[in-house]
Amino acid sequence: MSDPIQLGLVGLGTIARNQHLPALEEVPELRLAAIASRNATLDDLPSYHDIDAMLAGEAGLGAISLCTPPQGRFAQAVAAIRAGRHVMLEKPPGTGVSEVQALARLAEEKGVTLFATWHSREAAAVELARALLSDVAIRRVEITWKEDVRHWHPGQEWIWEPGGLGVFDPGINALSVLTRILRDPVRLERAELEIPSNKQAPIAAQLAMETASGAPIAAEFDWRQTGPQTWDIRVETEGPEVLLREGGARLYVDGQERIAAEDREYRRLYARFAELIGAGRSDVDLAPLQLVADAFLLGAQRAVEPFHE
Amino acid sequence: MSDPIQLGLVGLGTIARNQHLPALEEVPELRLAAIASRNATLDDLPSYHDIDAMLAGEAGLGAISLCTPPQGRFAQAVAAIRAGRHVMLEKPPGTGVSEVQALARLAEEKGVTLFATWHSREAAAVELARALLSDVAIRRVEITWKEDVRHWHPGQEWIWEPGGLGVFDPGINALSVLTRILRDPVRLERAELEIPSNKQAPIAAQLAMETASGAPIAAEFDWRQTGPQTWDIRVETEGPEVLLREGGARLYVDGQERIAAEDREYRRLYARFAELIGAGRSDVDLAPLQLVADAFLLGAQRAVEPFHE
Numbered sequence: 001m002s003d004p005i006q007l008g009l010v011g012l013g014t015i016a017r018n019q020h021l022p023a024l025e026e027v028p029e030l031r032l033a034a035i036a037s038r039n040a041t042l043d044d045l046p047s048y049h050d051i052d053a054m055l056a057g058e059a060g061l062g063a064i065s066l067c068t069p070p071q072g073r074f075a076q077a078v079a080a081i082r083a084g085r086h087v088m089l090e091k092p093p094g095t096g097v098s099e100v101q102a103l104a105r106l107a108e109e110k111g112v113t114l115f116a117t118w119h120s121r122e123a124a125a126v127e128l129a130r131a132l133l134s135d136v137a138i139r140r141v142e143i144t145w146k147e148d149v150r151h152w153h154p155g156q157e158w159i160w161e162p163g164g165l166g167v168f169d170p171g172i173n174a175l176s177v178l179t180r181i182l183r184d185p186v187r188l189e190r191a192e193l194e195i196p197s198n199k200q201a202p203i204a205a206q207l208a209m210e211t212a213s214g215a216p217i218a219a220e221f222d223w224r225q226t227g228p229q230t231w232d233i234r235v236e237t238e239g240p241e242v243l244l245r246e247g248g249a250r251l252y253v254d255g256q257e258r259i260a261a262e263d264r265e266y267r268r269l270y271a272r273f274a275e276l277i278g279a280g281r282s283d284v285d286l287a288p289l290q291l292v293a294d295a296f297l298l299g300a301q302r303a304v305e306p307f308h309e
Numbered sequence: 310m311s312d313p314i315q316l317g318l319v320g321l322g323t324i325a326r327n328q329h330l331p332a333l334e335e336v337p338e339l340r341l342a343a344i345a346s347r348n349a350t351l352d353d354l355p356s357y358h359d360i361d362a363m364l365a366g367e368a369g370l371g372a373i374s375l376c377t378p379p380q381g382r383f384a385q386a387v388a389a390i391r392a393g394r395h396v397m398l399e400k401p402p403g404t405g406v407s408e409v410q411a412l413a414r415l416a417e418e419k420g421v422t423l424f425a426t427w428h429s430r431e432a433a434a435v436e437l438a439r440a441l442l443s444d445v446a447i448r449r450v451e452i453t454w455k456e457d458v459r460h461w462h463p464g465q466e467w468i469w470e471p472g473g474l475g476v477f478d479p480g481i482n483a484l485s486v487l488t489r490i491l492r493d494p495v496r497l498e499r500a501e502l503e504i505p506s507n508k509q510a511p512i513a514a515q516l517a518m519e520t521a522s523g524a525p526i527a528a529e530f531d532w533r534q535t536g537p538q539t540w541d542i543r544v545e546t547e548g549p550e551v552l553l554r555e556g557g558a559r560l561y562v563d564g565q566e567r568i569a570a571e572d573r574e575y576r577r578l579y580a581r582f583a584e585l586i587g588a589g590r591s592d593v594d595l596a597p598l599q600l601v602a603d604a605f606l607l608g609a610q611r612a613v614e615p616f617h618e
Binding site for chain 2: 095096097098099101102105106162163185186187188189190191200212287290291292293294296297298299300301
């Protein structure tokens, strides 16, 4: 095996500490070599204030992983790509579709890999669900994605700001799984967005979608769920019913549990990043973000009670 | 020359009467053979209540032109395409990007032509502007699109409803010209949307965009303009300044008028539709709608005073 690719990580928030750092320790093709963060450092690792300082100081870096909030990520990705580095993007890959399309073109021009990740697609049961659904007609799909924003996003103001997506920040995970397990493309038909009167982004949303072959898909996203949390996708087919629970970690076929595996999402993302770099390819699937953009574009907005953390 | 293609027109509102009907009289490759409208008929022409009745009653129709509001157009387009007819769509081509992508796939599957029109791209000076800008570096672009909604959209409630786009209904014309005259792709950076407190859609918007090579584009859309109306795109370059006025009908190069031609937009659209049908091709460029979707997705919203017509 060749030397591992040296990787620089930008952003050292919750997702970086809980997911990216432990995952990187288990992917031998990549070696974490430096970090950039405005207000945090890691022991024993070169730390920089921002990506430009990191790119200037670490000539050996082959790849950059961005886990900063989406609002500032475009400029960071451009800097990394222009410097000839391969780039991996946390989800959502940007604040808008046109901006990620621009990154994809730039990466192609510069001959580097761009990987727009969707971590939920790497959940244990997703590929088996896709296989089970590959040759059976879909009747309808029902998505229920309800969680407690206070628990999952404490103090994260960016999720409420323009470009932060609100409840679509978790909801886009469901859409990323949906657009992976169904082979048929999906279009958005209608949406209703519930926006707290003191915020810019929705705290809840209901979507009506449809597959190309006409199967309806109903999605309910809600960030006000206390107690048990729900991340379910139920697919009724001409054959067995396929139910993904816990965001894709568990799979039930006609009520029988088929998979309950441990979480390896980020390990799989980084292994895939290394594989894409090796193959000289990019992976930028914008279907989930496109559905969210369409929901904002054509959705009806309804003001709901103010949200205070 | 072979027999003209028989065309059915769906929707008989202002745009159909002012533009589509006179244009069709001057395009010999097409012959208006029937219309479908919920509440209007035309003398001497078979009239139907809706597209399904028209498709059932007129076996000879080869093509359908849809100039109904965007909210109901998807189902009409699907009916026409499934019936093997070529389809032309008024702008905007749909209420969301994913829905028009679905139409494009369906048209391809069925082997028919789909033409998503942008009438402003057919304005007299647009192609000359594109040619003038083809080999010169762009410094910056400034779009000013200000008109009086009461004058141009009297009684049209659908423009304020979800999917109706608000001030982006005219603004998307500017974006369609912009994305035609610049060869470089455009991404949206920031947007601010001003939404009347009694409406769902913006009455004004400011956009910050950028070309792939880094030239800034500022756009200002406003529907509250009384008195003189403005539809200008000013392009500063390393060479001459190119200014399109009156929505692309007039062209000034370094202040000198170069073109002031009569309006032939819809005649050119129909001629192009016939040409696409003849060549067995489709033309579905979603860049203008994508920029609008991104503006709704990442734009900051600001409530402004209520609008009453």
